[in-house]
Amino acid sequence: MARKKLIIVISGICMVILVGVGGTFGALKFLSHKKTSTTSVTVVPPRPLYFTDVLDVTVSIPPDPNTPPTSFVQVGLQFSTYDPAVIVSYVQLQPIIKAEIISILMTQTSSGLSDIHARATLIKACLDISNSVLLKNANFKSSQPFGAAYITNLVVQE
Template sequence: MNKFVTAGIVVVAIAIGAGAMFGAMRFLPMNRAAHAQSTATTADPAHPKAIFFADLSGIVVSVPPQAGAPATSYVQIGMQFATYDERAVASFTTFQPIIKSAVINLLMSETSAALQDPTTRAALIQNCLDAANSVLAKDAGDRTDKPFTAAYITDFVVQD
């Protein structure tokens, strides 16, 4: 009799396992589809937004080697501005002379000795980014946030 009880328990356990597997196969795909549909409208880290770059290169400025000295050193710089908004690149192209002028003014306020310091370069990058965003804010249209999210120095030469 003990063998019959054990066999009965095994049969019941198999039946419960089969029922659970059937239920999982039946209902989990619907949950996955609903989850996929609800996350399709949110940002998907597997599919990041396209990033666009605006190029500002070929800037050469004479700067003094130290404060109070005549401008005998030269700085050549190239930058890339990053954005997720393709319209910002078109606006950048339109307003590039104004942005380039702002970057030149920022460089002319530095010395070649100061530009060797990484913290000065980091501040210069942030100031150039702020200048580009400030110029493009005047042509914002329906944009409310800053069009460029980052700036990168792609060419940097200081010659004494």
């Protein structure tokens, strides 16, 4: 019986040692921090943003719908792009773009331009006009030669 207890105790000690060794190897295998690849991340420098402007346009507009034009609005716009070729084409096509912007402004009212949503609509319309004129006449491959438009001057005089 003493011999049987000795075998059980030795077997238990061996089991504990084997589990400890196996656990250690398992932990080293699965939890070890291997060196990550040393591939370098190439940082692309940001492209420069180019701006061009529509010189201030002054148009007479009515103060309210269905009234004669007695107010004046003066608007200055800037367009932004990442492509310098767009600026060159814009300079050549600016009279067409300016005429279209004047047409849009003549449909506005001075009370309507005081609304922020009307100004946002005006900005979008001017951006769409400039992009459509450039796409039609300069044959740009991108769908949006100008990325954004900004009102830099807006004066309404009653």
